[in-house]
Amino acid sequence: MPTATATETLVEATATATAIPVPMAVIVNGEGIPLAFFEAEIERFKLAYQNMGEALPAEEEITQSVLNDLIDQLLLAQAAQQAGYVVDEQLIYERTLTLVNELGSEEALNQWMADNFYASEDFRYAMSLAIGSAWQRDTIINAVPSTAEQIHARQIFAFTQAGAETALKKLNAGTSFDDLAWQYNPETGGELGWFPRGYLTVPVVEEAAFNLAVGAHSDIIESELGYHIILVLEREAEQPLSADARRNMQLKALADWIKTQRAQSAIEILVK
Numbered sequence: 001m002p003t004a005t006a007t008e009t010l011v012e013a014t015a016t017a018t019a020i021p022v023p024m025a026v027i028v029n030g031e032g033i034p035l036a037f038f039e040a041e042i043e044r045f046k047l048a049y050q051n052m053g054e055a056l057p058a059e060e061e062i063t064q065s066v067l068n069d070l071i072d073q074l075l076l077a078q079a080a081q082q083a084g085y086v087v088d089e090q091l092i093y094e095r096t097l098t099l100v101n102e103l104g105s106e107e108a109l110n111q112w113m114a115d116n117f118y119a120s121e122d123f124r125y126a127m128s129l130a131i132g133s134a135w136q137r138d139t140i141i142n143a144v145p146s147t148a149e150q151i152h153a154r155q156i157f158a159f160t161q162a163g164a165e166t167a168l169k170k171l172n173a174g175t176s177f178d179d180l181a182w183q184y185n186p187e188t189g190g191e192l193g194w195f196p197r198g199y200l201t202v203p204v205v206e207e208a209a210f211n212l213a214v215g216a217h218s219d220i221i222e223s224e225l226g227y228h229i230i231l232v233l234e235r236e237a238e239q240p241l242s243a244d245a246r247r248n249m250q251l252k253a254l255a256d257w258i259k260t261q262r263a264q265s266a267i268e269i270l271v272k
Helices: 006-019 035-052 059-082 089-103 106-115 120-142 161-172 177-184 203-210 243-264
Strands: 024-028 031-034 147-158 191-196 227-240 267-269
Touching: 024 035, 024 059, 031 035, 031 059, 035 059, 035 120, 059 120, 059 243, 089 106, 089 120, 120 243, 147 161, 147 177, 147 203, 147 243, 161 177, 161 227, 191 203, 191 227, 191 243, 203 227
Parallel strands: none
Antiparallel strands: 024 031, 024 267, 147 191, 147 227
16 A cells, blocks of 8 residues: 655645634635634734723624724725735835834844734735725825815804894895904804815805805804804815815715725624
8 A cells, every 4th residue: 555655645634624613703805814813903903092091892893893894994905906916025024123212122023922812824814904904095095186175164153043044134234254253253254264075174165155145144043153254255165274274175085985895895793
């Protein structure tokens, strides 16, 4: 009877090992996130809260938050790969070396990994996921232009409908908008500044402003905050965005991208 060679034995053992399925927490477009990695992420989430001295959310909330974050990261990393961005061993090595230099030694990095529930393979996986997702995220937010159609507006704001109706009567009778705005809002004079679509925290006010002609004022607009009368001072098709406005638009672009990708992707959650 022939005896199996060492090579044949190794091949057989390898085939047997690879046939054993690795438990997954979630599968996104056919690519799984290992259950062990997910469970370690749960521990890292809890550790972050403990380090900040904050009370932990409920277990269900923690699980959902970690799942959402990992799914979003994987969707971003998959898109980066499809775009041709390659996270190879050399890149992971270079990023790891940077961490070693920042922490002072390889021993310090190993201790940090142990303190944060990272096995060696988990750390490499986390690094790969982080690099790929960061590249795609930057691609999305950097595509947001630095200019946009914007409105410059002021408002007369009243907490009560009666107050707003009084202001509107005075305005229609010839009282200047400027005088009423300072009367009703002495801190700011009702100044709203320049803003693009999707920037104001009160959508009904923003919608009304973009539907007005320059120099025109609105009727009374009711919102969850109170009652508004809007005056459009200026309108520009390509007005430079403030840093805050552009950041807001970048966050919205990223959220919209993730929402679209989630809707188009096959996502199977395997943990409860």
